Amino acid sequence: MADAGLPAILSYAGRVTSPREQPVPVRVGGFGGVEGLAAFLRDNGIGQVIDATHPFAARISRNAVRACSMAEVPLCAFERASWEAEPQDDWTHVSDVPGAVAALDGPGKRVFLAIGRQHLGDFAHLAQHRFLTRLIDAPSADFPLTVAEVVVARGPFRLEDDLELMRAHGTELLVAKNAGGAGAEAKIVAARVLGIPVIMIDRPELPERPVRGNVAEVMDWLHARLGV
Ligand SMILES: NC(=O)c1ccc[n+]([C@@H]2O[C@H](COP(=O)([O-])OP(=O)(O)OC[C@H]3O[C@@H](n4cnc5c(N)ncnc54)[C@H](OP(=O)(O)O)[C@@H]3O)[C@@H](O)[C@H]2O)c1
Known part of the structure; x- marks a missing residue:
């Protein structure tokens, strides 16, 4: 404008x-x-x-x-446009955040919860997982996830950085919202490169x-x- x-x-x-x-x-x-x-x-x-x-x-x-x-x-x-799965991808589609919470109701994993700040509390009871989250602002005192690594960073994100981040965390599962666009796509491509399954929250x-x-x-x- x-x-x-x-x-x-x-x-x-x-x-x-x-x-x-x-x-x-x-x-x-x-x-x-x-x-x-x-x-x-x-x-x-x-x-x-x-x-x-x-x-x-x-x-x-x-x-x-x-x-x-x-x-x-x-x-x-x-x-x-939404991100689309490629043949080598292992995506489980869920329709909303509660669907993602339900999909994590299994054995403990190292989970990159790349969904922003608003709904992190919905995952707080899933104490079996070791979460990684990425936030724009540093977490406040009421941050809901006890066992978590928090990275404070603002996009756009680069593939090499997300590969490094997910390797360092030992990510076994990625939870993402299907935002589309280039700025947040690196984690999706990194999951593809590393063979990590994705819980993909479809758009409302x-x-x-x-x-x-x-x-x-x-x-x-x-x-x-x-x-x-
Ligand atoms: N949801 C996400 O995953 C996400 C991710 C990245 C960025 N964002 C951005 O963060 C903002 C808030 O997201 P949300 O998911 O909380 O929104 P939301 O649930 O759709 O909206 C909740 C309330 O926040 C106010 N609001 C939202 N966007 C606004 C805007 N651009 N200008 C003025 N008021 C706004 C409105 O309050 P009133 O009813 O009082 O007007 C709205 O009813 C959005 O602008 C969105 O683009 C959201």
């Missing part, structure tokens, strides 16, 4: 203590549900919404569809909405709407 010289405001939920610097104005924090978001769109004269949230941020994406409909603001989602269902698969197509959608 900045490169195109188009005015924009970027919204963060506020989950990360020091988000990346951005070349457009930034606001932080929830809107207060569908009504709050619709009011924000109206009050700020927003002409278009681009939902570029993570594929697993289902609530804000559902809210955005409804709020845009209420406020009569067109919406386009930037949705990266989202309402029908216009979707574009890359930034150039999103910008085409925007330019077509703006007539510039």
